Amino acid sequence: MALNQSYYRNVNPDLLDRIPLNAKTVVEVGCGSGALGSAYKLRNPQVHYIGVEAMPEPAADASKVLDQVIVGNAEDPLLFGDNVQDVDCLVYGDVLEHLVNPWDCLRRHLQLLSEDGLVVACIPNAQHWSAIANLLQGYWPLEDQGLFDRTHLRWFTKATIVAGMQQLGLTIHELKPRIFKPDQTRAFLQKLAPALDNLGLDQQAVLNGIAPLQYVISAGFKPIQRLHLDGFSQINPPSMGEVRLRQPMQALASLSGSSCRYATDSVVLRSDPDLYKIFVWQRPVFTDLERDFKQIQALIRSGYIVIVDWDDDPRHWTDLQLEIQLTFRSVHAVQVTTPELAELIKPFNPEVGVFPNALLSLPPTRSDRVSGDGLRLFFGALNREKDWAPLIDELNAELRDAPEFWSFSVVHDQRFYDALDLPPSRKSFVPTCGYERYQAEMAQCDVAFLPLSNTPFNQMKSNLKAIEAGGHGLALLASNVLYERSLVAGVTAELFSDSAQLRRHLQAWRQQPDLAHQLGKRARQWVASECLAAHQVARRDAWYRDLASRRDQLNKDLFQRAPELAATAAD
Secondary structure (H helix, E strand, O other), rough: OOOOHHHHHHOOHHHHHHOOOOOOOEEEEOOOOOHHHHHHHHHHOOOEEEEEEHHHHHHHOOOOOOOOOOOOOOOOOOOOOOOOOOOOEEEEEHHHHHOOOHHHHHHHHHHHEEEEEEEEEEEEEOOOHHHHHHHOOOOOEEEEOOOOEEOOOOOOHHHHHHHHHHHHOOOEEOOOOOOOOOHHHHHHHHHHHHHHHHHHOHHHHHHHHHHHEEEEEEEEEOOOOOEEEEEOOOOOHHHHHHHHHHHHHHHHHHOOOOEEEEEEEOOOOOOOOEEEEEEEEEEEOOOOHHHHHHHHHHHHHHOEEEEEEOOOOOHHHOOOOOOHHHHHHOOOEEEEHEEEEEHHHOOHHHHHOEEEOOOOOOOOOEEEOOHHHEEEEEOOOOOOOOHHHHHHHHHHHHHHHOOEEEEEEEEOOOHHHHHOOOOHEEEEEEEOOOOHHHHHHOOOOOOOOOOOOOHHHHOOOOHEEEEEEOOOOOOOEOOOHHHHOOEHHHEEEEOOHHHHHHHHHHHHHHOHHHHHHHHHHHHHHHHHHHOOOOOOHHHHHHHHHHHHHOOHHHHHHHHHHOHHHHHHHHO
């Protein structure tokens, strides 16, 4: 029988999200062609990722993308020898159901696991409504993959999964149902409802059992204090919430015992009394004390630690100085992007955490950059005319000299697009857009143009645009304002102090385009080694947990620091 190649190349996003981002060694049993491990290594390039695969053909493919591949039967007691130990995570993606003795096999593998290590698995649910529907008709289909895979040897329900893990001495940290086609599930339940009533079965309980097609489980040797984080943003463009909240939260949720929700409209507060609860509010400004303080007080009463996320120089908004300062004072803590911002805010709130911007994952590499095809520049920003205007004449002079070589992709800034002296066929414009479109436009380019004028506001900014562009492998052409703190001239970027230096860099690349491509490769290496969420996720998790453990004292400090909040709470 021919191999079903797609079966070995699938990536389960829920399984990927549960592999802890701070893992040093991961073993994936049943790695197929290495698709899951390859996706994980884009998030955590420093990991040593070991795959185990019984089929030689997909194992050969996996060996091209993983650090080590062991070809053999997962149930072989001698499979690992003495070469694998102190594993941080054991991964089983739709594997245990294929084993003769899955729990015995897992028991042997647990000997490889470190004291704080995790087991992460995706397991099909034999209680799924489609299985019941087929059995009621006296039928059990055999298929090439999925719930009815003809190679399945064992069957599980939620109850048997829990019992099996507990018998191995594991504590279940999370058991997440994977539910597909919920409308079909409800339709089936509705038809079955009279029989359920006659049998005295609760319909909601039955629904909970038959809806999941699979369960993704995370378990370890030790119990852990559960942490939940709610993120809230109404900031435009949406990319600000994406990078500062959603992606860091997704990274945090990979750690055992942590869960996150991201919202842009409203938040339903958690009521669990034993849960560490964090609320991160992206860049609010408290101008309506009655409304804003009521929201903060509701969060406090629900047991939340309230954190403001702030990523720009607050002195920029001169007309809102008092309100911004009140905002900092009226929450438990503030998280920022740079040490410079932290020092500005500490006089108003001593609880400040510094978490530089970072990417959740490296984007896939672009393989079609050819040195002889010219270079395409990317510019994506709002309200930056003061930054690019002093450079535009010299930039246009270079564009006019070689319009067949240069092209531009512009996002957000219509005025910059109009100012470029290029024919319409050599430049494109995208208005303010979502993060995915922004990234897609960047990915089609070769160079990121990053101008910043020397102002106090710009000196306080973060290097996010360089990180995003570097992740895509773009050559970074940046002002030496701000960017000189993290980029090395001639190594990870070309820096310029004026328009003449800018043009010299462009002329050098026109003569040797491969210089730009090589610079882009080194920029990507810089992002991989320093600018991913994996590098800070453990520190972020520890900071949140420390704040939550000090909630009572932080509440007292908050009311002393913000008597306005205390006064309205007493009313």
